[in-house]
Amino acid sequence: AAGVIQSPRHLIKEKRETATLKCYPIPRHDTVYWYQQGPGQDPQFLISFYEKMQSDKGSIPDRFSAQQFSDYHSELNMSSLELGDSALYFCASRSFDRSSLATQYFGPGTRLTVL
Amino acid sequence: GEDVEQSLFLSVREGDSSVINCTYTDSSSTYLYWYKQEPGAGLQLLTYIFSNMDMKQDQRLTVLLNKKDKHLSLRIADTQTGDSAIYFCAPSTWGGKLIFGQGTELSVKP
Numbered sequence: 001a002a003g004v005i006q007s008p009r010h011l012i013k014e015k016r017e018t019a020t021l022k023c024y025p026i027p028r029h030d031t032v033y034w035y036q037q038g039p040g041q042d043p044q045f046l047i048s049f050y051e052k053m054q055s056d057k058g059s060i061p062d063r064f065s066a067q068q069f070s071d072y073h074s075e076l077n078m079s080s081l082e083l084g085d086s087a088l089y090f091c092a093s094r095s096f097d098r099s100s101l102a103t104q105y106f107g108p109g110t111r112l113t114v115l
Numbered sequence: 116g117e118d119v120e121q122s123l124f125l126s127v128r129e130g131d132s133s134v135i136n137c138t139y140t141d142s143s144s145t146y147l148y149w150y151k152q153e154p155g156a157g158l159q160l161l162t163y164i165f166s167n168m169d170m171k172q173d174q175r176l177t178v179l180l181n182k183k184d185k186h187l188s189l190r191i192a193d194t195q196t197g198d199s200a201i202y203f204c205a206p207s208t209w210g211g212k213l214i215f216g217q218g219t220e221l222s223v224k225p
């Protein structure tokens with residue numbers, strides 16, 4: 001079965017650089033969530049999109065922005081990177097179909113290292 | 116906002132049962148999930164319970180929900196060394212976002 005795809009899997013950047021993380025949801029899933037997991041931490045919700053519109057916002061820094069495109073893939077753009085942005089970034093997708101279980105399926109994550 | 120608490124560590128012997136506990140604050144959580152994370156890996160959905168249920172059994176996994184006390188537990192029967200991982204409790208909130216607990220590191224000794 002198709003899963004959530006994230007690219008790249010690993011990314012190394014310098015401080016103050018920019019990074020773009022991509023997420024391709026499971027086919028026919030219309031909702032995407034982004035989470036950040038720092039070393040030894042629990043995943044923290046950043047932002048979500050439903051039908052290409054932002055549906056909820058968590059602890060996402062102003063330096064980060066995200067969007068969902070017409071094919072439902074999503075991109076997380078991170079600018080002026082700081083050392084503290086080093087983390088594992090997860091994308092999850094789900095279908096908002098009322099008849100289906102509201103389960104989020106997670107991608108493998110993108111490990112971002114800021115030097 | 117929602118707060119989710121778990122104990123940080125649990126150590127058991129192979130073949131014993133493991134019980135991982137979780138307390139949460141948002142009584143409006145509709146679904147409550149358990150995820151497993153192995154070192155350096157992603158989040159694997161283990162099981163879930165709907166908020167109008169008290170118990171759910173899924174092979175070696177049993178989830179108990181005490182909605183009045185906002186307490187959730189995950190019991191793993193016949194724990195194996197391959198069960199060693201971090202287990203996250205994650206109630207879902209309105210709109211579907213998950214609020215994760217700190218995770219319980221389960222160590223299974225042979």
